[in-house]
Structures are given as structure tokens and as C-alpha cells.
Amino acid sequence: MKIEMRDIYKAFGQNKVLEGVDFDLEPGEVHALMGENGAGKSTLMNILTGLHKQDKGTVKINGVETVFKNSLEAERSGLAFIRQELNIWPEMTVLENLFIGRELTNAFGVLKTKEMQKIASDIFKTLNISLPFDKEAGFCSVGEQQMIEIAKALMTDAEVIIMDEPTAALTDREIEKLFEIMKELTAKGVSLVYISHRMEEIFAICDRITVMRDGKTVDTTPIPETSFEEVVKKMVGRELEDRFPHREAKPGETVLEIKELSRKGVFNYVNMSVRRGEILGVAGLMGAGRTEIMRALFGVDQADSGEVFIEGKKVSIRQPIDAVKHGLAFITENRKDEGLILDFSVRENIGLPNLGSFAPNGIVKANEEKQFVEMMVKRLSVKTASPETIIGNLSGGNQQKVVIAKWIGTSPKVLIMDEPTRGIDVGAKREIYELMNELTERGLAIIMVSSELPEVLGMSDRILVIHEGKIAGELGRQEATQEKIMALATGGN
């Protein structure tokens, strides 16, 4: 399928999002779409697949001008879209999610479960994932939910598959598998649009790249003719310094210590500690239990046994509020379900965990709140029309920045970050790393769970590798390499 988008314009109210974008897709190519957070990438793809309608401009498919009335029509015409914000029905099972809206039934409308299970297990085999079909999707990790979405798209026999940050929550192992499948698909003539902020991936898998900036196309180039630096320069309009800021750690005394923390079937006898001013990286494969350990530590889930010490004192954390009281903060991996209140404005979201300081006697000090929010919006360069904008209308990366902003203000002692830069562009990532440096200099301890190995290597003072719910090993900043981490993560040594 050949797609030509010409001179596309789109505004939401007064907010001009696209101002003359051109984009082409050839059969059998992998076409990267890059740009800063809020550049308009997702919006462009939403227009292509009928969710939004452009104000101006044309879309031609195989030479014929086409307007899809809705996403379903686009899907039926062979365009599959793996969205950045996952569309999971949390109360339904994995299998039900895979077939939602296109269940297989017999003549009487009775579900053909066996057949669906067969198709699903085939697709899971190709993707090399093992997820029980009857598990409630809401209990799956973000990475697993992402795999469900990928599987869903692959089941449609689409001619065009758009992937909006498919790998943001995946670890190297799944990404490798995904790339293999992508190659098989393109060999069959399927075209792929690949949106990602992970540079290495773009250069590993894509044929051409289109860079967008402020709602306009900068240009389209074949991958072999360009470089990291050039792409970044086109994206942000200036040269960028190194991806990771210089980091000099001066770890102080231990603030948090976990002893023999266990949760049956999820993780066992986990011991870890983190010091003031230290960044502890936590690596591991998808499903290794990294997120689950953090959730239990923060009181979102209950651990079966184990002890937690803060500043040497044993504490009991049974629900998140206990954790907050003891000076913990938790940036969750799932911003949509657990990080944000989508109907709230940017201000209200950032204000929420900080109400204690803005409303010491229950009355919200609107001015103080406003000032603080404006400062954080600036500090993290959140691209929003105003602090009063409803957060659901922000681009994915900008929503993520708000999740980070809301916890910084609580002045925690230990900040737990689960996939903190998920969906954040290269420029903004560096700003977040700098912020992490600044926070640790002030004595904060950070536990950073991340699937992005360069980030783990670039920022951690110490790295814990988790394998199947156990700590497989610990690596110092100097000795750690990608290979050593992967070896531990896969159960070797």
C-alpha cells in the first residue's frame, strides 16, 4: 500500500498542531517518524486512520484520495494502528482483549473460544511471549499490555501497521523479537510507520526517516544518509550536548533498606538498599518482577513477608499513604491508569500529591499552587497551552513529564521511578537526567527501574539485575556493561 499525505493542517481550538505536513509511505518500507514531544506525530497518524479529520490537505492511498470516517473503517481497509496510549480493557482477559470487537462466532453468535485460543497461541508463539489467556489484562504489566496490542495488530493481516512507541516499555529481548517480525512483514510487502524516541532502534530497523518539528515536516531522508546528530539537530533545531550529563555520585548513609521481601509467585527474598544521593538502577527482563517489587514496597500491593527500614527504623507500609508519609514517592510506569487523573488539568494533577503543602489547613492556597505548577512546567518544559489544559489532551511524552513533576514537589527521601522516560524525547530526557542529578546532590535517593539499558548504564551508580523474581546480581557503575546486564537478566552469569 502506498500512502501520500500532502500539506496537512490541523488545529484543536486555537492550538495549531499541524501546519503543512507531508508524509509518504512506500510498500515494504519501515518509515521512522521522529520529533519532539508534542510535535504532532500521533496527531498525524490519527488523521491518517480516521480518528481526527484534517482541516486542510489530502491523503491519497494508492493514488486515490481517501478520508476514513472512523478508525474501524481504516482498519478494515488494511491500516492497523498500535497506539501510544494503550487501549486495554483491564477487567477483560488477555484473550478477550485480543479479539475485542472482532470475536469469532458461529452462526448463532456463540463464541468459538477454541479457535480463538488457537489463533492467539500461534501469534504468541511468533512473538515469543507466554501470557495465560485467562489472566485479567489489568493485572498485566505495561510491557505485557504492549505485547497484547502488538499481537492484536499483527492478527489483522494489515498492509500498513503504524507503531506509536511500541517499545517504550519493552526490554531488549522483546524488541529483538519484534524487529525480526517487522523484517518478515516488510519482506511480504507490508509497510510500517515506526514512531520512537529511541535513536538506536530507528537506525537499526528503519529505511527512511521523516523528522517533524512544531507541526511541520523538516524533511525525509534515507537512513544510511543521515546520523544521530543530524536527526537530533533537525528535531530540536540546535546541537544537543551528550545524551547523559556528567554524573558524580557521593552516596551518603543508607536511607532505605529492604530485607527478604517476598510475594508468592512474583518475587522472593529480595534484599536491596539505597543511600542518600545515590541512583540505584534496576534492570531485568519483562516479567522479571521489577515493577512488582516497587509496587509492594510502596504499598500498592501487599508483600507476603519481609521488612522495610527507612533511616534505620523499621516501618510498616500497608498502603500508598503510609509510603508517602515515610518520604517515598512513586512514578508509576502506567501513567494513564495509575499516574494521572485524565480529566484533571495539568495544575490539578501536579498539585494532587502536594496538597499537604499547598493546603496545610485544608484550604488550597491557589497562588502558591499556581506558582509551583508554573515553575515545574517550565523546569520540565512541558508543552501545554496553559496549566489549566486538561491533561488528557497533552501529547504522551508531555503527560509523562507531568507525572514526574507531580512527585518532585513532595520533597521525598526516596524517589522510585518506574520507566521514568517512557515516551520522552531525547532533549527532554537529558533535562530529566539533569534533574535527577540535582535531586541526588540534594541528598535524595533514587531507585530507577528501566528497560532502556543505555539509560541504566548512563545514570546508575549501582545496578541491580532481577531475574525471575530474584536478585541475580549487582554491578558497580564502572564494571557494568550491556552484555553483563543481559547475561544476569537471562539467568546466566
Add this chain to the structure above:
Amino acid sequence: MGTQGKLNDGSTSIWQKFGPLFALLLLFIVIAALNPSFLEPLNIMNLLRQTSINALIAFGMTFIILTGGIDLSVGSILALSSALMAGMMVSGMDPILAILVGVLLGTLMGVLNGLLITKGKMAPFIATLATMTIYRGLTLVYTEGKPVTGLGDSELFQMLGRGYFFGIPVPVVIMIIAFFVLWFLLHKMSFGRKTYAIGGNEKSSRISGIKVDRVKIMIYGIAGTMAALAGAILTSRLNSAQPTAGQAYEMDAIAAVVLGGTSLSGGKGRLFGTLIGVLIIGTLNNGLNLLGVSSFYQQVVKGVVIIVAVLLDRKKS
């Protein structure tokens, strides 16, 4: 890099903000045109006084609906607390003290709802459906199904339902005070922010360190308090406690909240909207009576108005 201009985020359309107010004005104009005596001060005062009981209940209900919950038991709380107050007065307790204790008992009944919903992990609909019949049943047991009369002639107590304050009926004054207190709580205090947050996304709220259970229990407690306060006014007005008082009042309260633009799925809505919603229902009741519409038809009209209002509200998106 910055974004220019103001963004219309579509969160509050003109209708959402002023629609219910327009509807109320329209209703006023139509009824006044059909029967000018509708606008006489005496009638307006009457209308407001008739409205005040539903208003108090609906204010409390707004908080509950904002969290995505519902309270079907408010009518029964009204009846039970009214019966208990009256009983205490009959047995010789100081009337004002009896009212205070009665209102407090209403708070407790609400708190019990909250406990069932949070600690008992019951759906609000089920929990309050059960307590609705329990509280009603207790009322019938306590009163033996008969009105409680002989409440004495304390002037302060009589004032509550029948008195005037600078020409304004006391129930209306209470309604106005309650409105401002609860408006402040909802829109200016962190408690209100937490209320909206819970309705918007309970999981996120919990992880943000909000004591979700405690906030909910307090909200159901507030609703119970408001229902009992309405009960006190009614008791004074009738100079007796009726075992069947407050039946189906929860429906009028829910209708008012919804008419005022609050979403039943929680997270969105305003207390001012509820005030307008209450006035719309009150105006309909009063106006249709004035126009001599039979009470059978009145019910039909009320239902139609709710459907039209909700349809208009839908249209904005």
C-alpha cells in the same frame, strides 16, 4: 518550542456552564407567562421553602456522585433521624439538643454507609439499597408505624421549619448557608480536590497518597448529616415525625444533581449546578401546581425534563 495561543480544551462548553441556568430561566418565563401570580413574592418564597429540603439532600448527594457513588438511603435517614429527634423531644429532652443529637445520628448513619462501601468493599448502590430498607424499617419499628406528635412548643424549634429571618423563611436561610459552606469545601479546600480526584481515577488517587477510604466515609457522613438536617426542618414544619417521611426523596436529589450537569460516572460537576437543578425541580413542582396540572401528569413532565436536559448535555461532545 513553546505553544502559542490559548487552547480550547473543550472541558467546559457554554452549555455545561450555563445550560441549566438557561433552562431554569426559560421555565420561569414560560410559567410566569401562563400564570403571572407565579412571580408574586409570596409564591417565590414558598417555592424556595419547598425546595430547601431537596436542596440539602442534593448538596450531599453531589459529593457522593462526584466520587462515582450513589446514596439511596438518604430518604430513610431523613425519616429515622426525624423520628428519633421527635422521640427524644416527647421524652422531655431539650428540643435543640434533640435536634443536634438527631442530626449527629444522621451523620453516623451516613458513616455506616461509607464503612460498608469502603471497608466492606460493597458497591454503593447495593450498600445503600440495603441500608435504605434497614433505616426505614427501624423507623417503622421505633414509631410503630404511627406519627410521633406532641413535640412541645419550643419557639426555637418551631422557627426551624416555619419561621422567618428578615422576611426569608428559615429553611431557605439554612439552604443558603449550607450551599456556601459546602461550596467552599468542594471548590476551595483540598477535601474537594480529593473528591474530584477519586471520581476521576481512584487508583491514581490512592497512589498519589490520598486516603481514599477516609474521604469517602466522610462524604457519606456529610450526605447523612444533610439528610438529617432536612429531617429536622421537616419535623418542625409538620410539628411531628412521620414514619413514611422522605420516601423517594433520593430520586429527586439524584435528578437535581444530574440536571445540574454532574456526571453519574463521577469526576465532573459543580455544586452550583445542583442548586440550579434543585430549583428547576422546585419550579416545575410549584408551577405545574399553579397551572392546575394534575399530579399524575406532573410526574410525566418531570421525567421528560430530565431526559431533555441530559440529551442536551450529551450533545456538547
